[in-house]
Amino acid sequence: MHRTRTVRSALALAAAAATAVLLAGCAPGSGHATPASSHPSASVSTDVASLGKVTLTVWDQETTPGISDSLDALNKQFEAKYPNVTVDRVVRSGTDLRTTLKLALSSPNPPDVIQANQGFADMATYVKGGLLTDLAPYADAYDWTSRFPSSQLALDSVTPDGSKLGSGNLYGVSITGEMVGTFYNKSVLDRLGIPVPTSLEELESDLPKITAQGVLPIAFGDQDKSPAVHLLGAVLMPQLGQDAAAKLVFHQAGSFDSPQVTQAAQLLAGWAKKGYVSSGFNGISSNTAATTFGKGGAAFFLGGVWNQDAIQQAGAGASGAGFTVLPAKKGDPLVAMGGIGMGWAIPSGSKQKDAAAAYIDFISDANAMKVLEGNNQLPAVPTADAASQQGTLTGDILSTWSQLTKANGLVPYMDWSTPTFYDTIVSNVQSLMGGKEDSGTFTRALQTDYSGFTGGN
Amino acid sequence: MTATDGAATARTSPPPAHRDGAATSRRRPRRRDHRAYLYVAPAFLFVAAFVLYPVGQAIWISLYQWDGVTLAKWVGLGNYLTALSSPALTQSYLHVGVLVFFYAVLPVAVALVLAALLQRGARLRGVGVLQTLIFLPQVVAAVVIGVIWTSIYAPDGLINSALRLLGLGVVAHAWLGDFSTALPAVGLIGTWVEIGLCLVLFLAGIAQIPGELYEAARVDGAGFFRELVAVTLPALRGPLSVALTLTVVAALKTFDIVFVTTGGGPGTSTTVPAYQVYNLAFNQGQVGMATTIGIILTVLVLLVTLLIRRIAPRDDA
Numbered sequence: 001m002h003r004t005r006t007v008r009s010a011l012a013l014a015a016a017a018a019t020a021v022l023l024a025g026c027a028p029g030s031g032h033a034t035p036a037s038s039h040p041s042a043s044v045s046t047d048v049a050s051l052g053k054v055t056l057t058v059w060d061q062e063t064t065p066g067i068s069d070s071l072d073a074l075n076k077q078f079e080a081k082y083p084n085v086t087v088d089r090v091v092r093s094g095t096d097l098r099t100t101l102k103l104a105l106s107s108p109n110p111p112d113v114i115q116a117n118q119g120f121a122d123m124a125t126y127v128k129g130g131l132l133t134d135l136a137p138y139a140d141a142y143d144w145t146s147r148f149p150s151s152q153l154a155l156d157s158v159t160p161d162g163s164k165l166g167s168g169n170l171y172g173v174s175i176t177g178e179m180v181g182t183f184y185n186k187s188v189l190d191r192l193g194i195p196v197p198t199s200l201e202e203l204e205s206d207l208p209k210i211t212a213q214g215v216l217p218i219a220f221g222d223q224d225k226s227p228a229v230h231l232l233g234a235v236l237m238p239q240l241g242q243d244a245a246a247k248l249v250f251h252q253a254g255s256f257d258s259p260q261v262t263q264a265a266q267l268l269a270g271w272a273k274k275g276y277v278s279s280g281f282n283g284i285s286s287n288t289a290a291t292t293f294g295k296g297g298a299a300f301f302l303g304g305v306w307n308q309d310a311i312q313q314a315g316a317g318a319s320g321a322g323f324t325v326l327p328a329k330k331g332d333p334l335v336a337m338g339g340i341g342m343g344w345a346i347p348s349g350s351k352q353k354d355a356a357a358a359y360i361d362f363i364s365d366a367n368a369m370k371v372l373e374g375n376n377q378l379p380a381v382p383t384a385d386a387a388s389q390q391g392t393l394t395g396d397i398l399s400t401w402s403q404l405t406k407a408n409g410l411v412p413y414m415d416w417s418t419p420t421f422y423d424t425i426v427s428n429v430q431s432l433m434g435g436k437e438d439s440g441t442f443t444r445a446l447q448t449d450y451s452g453f454t455g456g457n
Numbered sequence: 458m459t460a461t462d463g464a465a466t467a468r469t470s471p472p473p474a475h476r477d478g479a480a481t482s483r484r485r486p487r488r489r490d491h492r493a494y495l496y497v498a499p500a501f502l503f504v505a506a507f508v509l510y511p512v513g514q515a516i517w518i519s520l521y522q523w524d525g526v527t528l529a530k531w532v533g534l535g536n537y538l539t540a541l542s543s544p545a546l547t548q549s550y551l552h553v554g555v556l557v558f559f560y561a562v563l564p565v566a567v568a569l570v571l572a573a574l575l576q577r578g579a580r581l582r583g584v585g586v587l588q589t590l591i592f593l594p595q596v597v598a599a600v601v602i603g604v605i606w607t608s609i610y611a612p613d614g615l616i617n618s619a620l621r622l623l624g625l626g627v628v629a630h631a632w633l634g635d636f637s638t639a640l641p642a643v644g645l646i647g648t649w650v651e652i653g654l655c656l657v658l659f660l661a662g663i664a665q666i667p668g669e670l671y672e673a674a675r676v677d678g679a680g681f682f683r684e685l686v687a688v689t690l691p692a693l694r695g696p697l698s699v700a701l702t703l704t705v706v707a708a709l710k711t712f713d714i715v716f717v718t719t720g721g722g723p724g725t726s727t728t729v730p731a732y733q734v735y736n737l738a739f740n741q742g743q744v745g746m747a748t749t750i751g752i753i754l755t756v757l758v759l760l761v762t763l764l765i766r767r768i769a770p771r772d773d774a
Contacts, residue, residue: 027529028518281631283630284631
């Protein structure tokens with residue numbers, strides 16, 4: 001009788017496990033109903049006042065004060081313009097937004113406006129799942145194509161099957177800009193008697209002169225890993241040129257096993273070996289490096305405009321440091337890796353698509369750009385004349401962005417190429433510069449990841 | 458048929474005449490009382506809803522290639538094969554093996570010695586304060602610990618400053634940024650955290666040992682180490698197994714400290730499975746693969762826990 005009991009409990013357990021699995025159900029992802037429609041409402045309307053009482057639920061991840069204040073101000077203005085609309089703003093940190101967005105988008109009652117992170121893991125996956133609205137009709141109705149340069153709109157475009165970035169339909173609109181370039185410390189360069197470089201060539205020839213005088217040329221900290229992408233981009237993109245670089249990143253043409261990439265890899269390995277960058281960089285945070293530079297501990301800092309605050313706070317003040325984007329050779333067209341803030345998008349399940357589009361139009365028009373500038377943000381399309389800010393770091397950043405936008409020289413972040421590319425780049429740059437691997441291993445590792453990915457499928 | 462016979466005899470026969478059957482009848486309810494299930498039901502339903510169902514779902518998801526949104530693709534055991542063969546992933550199991558040494562073996566050894574010392578000097582003033590201080594890291598949030606140690610290990614941090622002060626500037630370097638020191642550096646943070654837990658467990662265990670045993674040992678001429686091996690250690694089998702279980706599980710699950718201090722770098726020298734789970738699921742959109750590693754980690758933790766329980770004295774387990 002003992003045996004019967006054992007068999008019984010075993011059977012019960014098996015049944016429980018089986019039920020659990022059965023309850024867990026069919027293939028993951030088949031649960032939620034086919035999304036309403038990734039098309040806009042039957043006929044696009046820009047007449048928000050006639051829509052009746054509307055509550056717009058907006059999810060964003062802009063938790064930093066400058067941009068958060070801008071959005072609060074814009075939301076008030078929007079509600080004042082259309083008294084029938086109430087904006088319900090929900091702010092979450094970037095990581096929180098990312099983890100909950102997939103669930104929210106596939107629910108029957110998604111938010112009306114969201115911020116989608118560009119790239120294969122996020123925006124392209126949503127598009128593939130039919131969770132975002134194609135904004136083309138609204139782009140026509142509101143003439144977004146003349147408001148934004150095409151290189152910016154490309155960053156928010158995905159093919160409907162989610163397999164290609166940079167082409168296809170428009171699924172988002174971004175209101176802020178960001179770019180990677182070269183910060184220089186004016187007083188350090190003055191003391192060394194070195195003029196501000198105008199090309200990467202000049203920068204390279206300056207580096208040995210700076211070490212010769214006992215000064216650290218480039219403050220660099222790679223503990224948080226993402227600076228690896230920015231440093232590599234800063235030296236590689238100008239060599240490739242905007243067109244080839246964008247094609248490479250968007251997976252349209254090119255290879256990472258190319259002479260330019262090898263050259264860039266050798267350059268970075270050389271910088272690390274010759275002590276042109278901070279020693280122990282793999283154990284220094286990016287913020288610490290920016291602070292060192294701001295304090296006058298180094299001549300240059302290669303990084304994104306988001307480091308501006310740390311640099312100014314560290315002691316450089318409003319005008320102690322300058323910003324520029326260096327072409328490969330003097331006079332070459334400007335090319336910089338960078339991008340735009342997350343794309344403001346409309347979930348397919350939204351029941352207020354016309355109002356949502358009007359909202360996106362409102363937070364991206366000339367008035368909105370002025371509000372952003374007023375809060376020390378870099379707007380996607382600057383309006384203010386940078387002349388009034390001349391001589392300050394803010395002025396440098398605004399005018400560089402304007403030149404870059406005019407030259408259509410924006411190249412997306414390299415790590416967009418494949419879902420795993422970020423990890424591949426950052427760990428291999430750390431190994432390359434740490435002297436753990438040579439440039440051949442480096443380019444092969446990048447190319448293996450790149451060629452192993454054939455689109456979002 | 459034996460079942461009904463046994464049940465019948467157990468019910469009808471007077472107890473003294475059936476002494477040899479007592480064991481069986483004690484182990485088995487005399488009559489199947491279905492009301493018993495009612496008492497178990499609430500607990501079972503809770504466990505079923507919040508443990509069994511999610512585990513079943515996780516196993517199910519681990520059999521698919523899934524980005525978290527679109528329709529998943531059935532891959533059977535494919536994820537498990539990748540998880541156990543891909544160099545990037547197998548490397549992280551090795552790293553976690555190293556961490557087990559730093560999170561479990563080292564703290565247990567250090568805490569044993571400390572406990573034995575404290576036991577000898579139990580009448581010292583301020584022992585309580587000392588114990589509290591050593592236990593403190595257990596109370597501090599892991600993220601805070603990570604941030605503190607990142608600054609201690611920094612190129613201009615406490616350790617390097619101290620080394621330079623001692624004239625050992627040559628040894629100073631970026632501990633978390635160096636390929637050969639990053640993993641031990643992360644591990645030592647774990648050692649620092651876990652010593653307190655082990656110490657408190659061992660001291661509680663030692664307090665249970667009758668003082669006469671130590672007196673007897675001393676009368677027999679036992680020194681510090683003899684006392685530790687002959688009296689303290691055997692009595693600490695229970696606390697030892699608890700300490701090992703908790704610290705080994707903490708080592709296998711390590712995520713927060715790695716996430717805050719190195720993010721798996723430099724290169725991939727400090728990646729651990731739990732970090733891979735997070736990275737795969739939320740950054741790379743490979744939910745199926747991430748779940749697979751989660752399941753493997755769970756099985757690993759269960760196996761190791763079962764092994765460690767063998768140290769524990771029978772009635773204590």
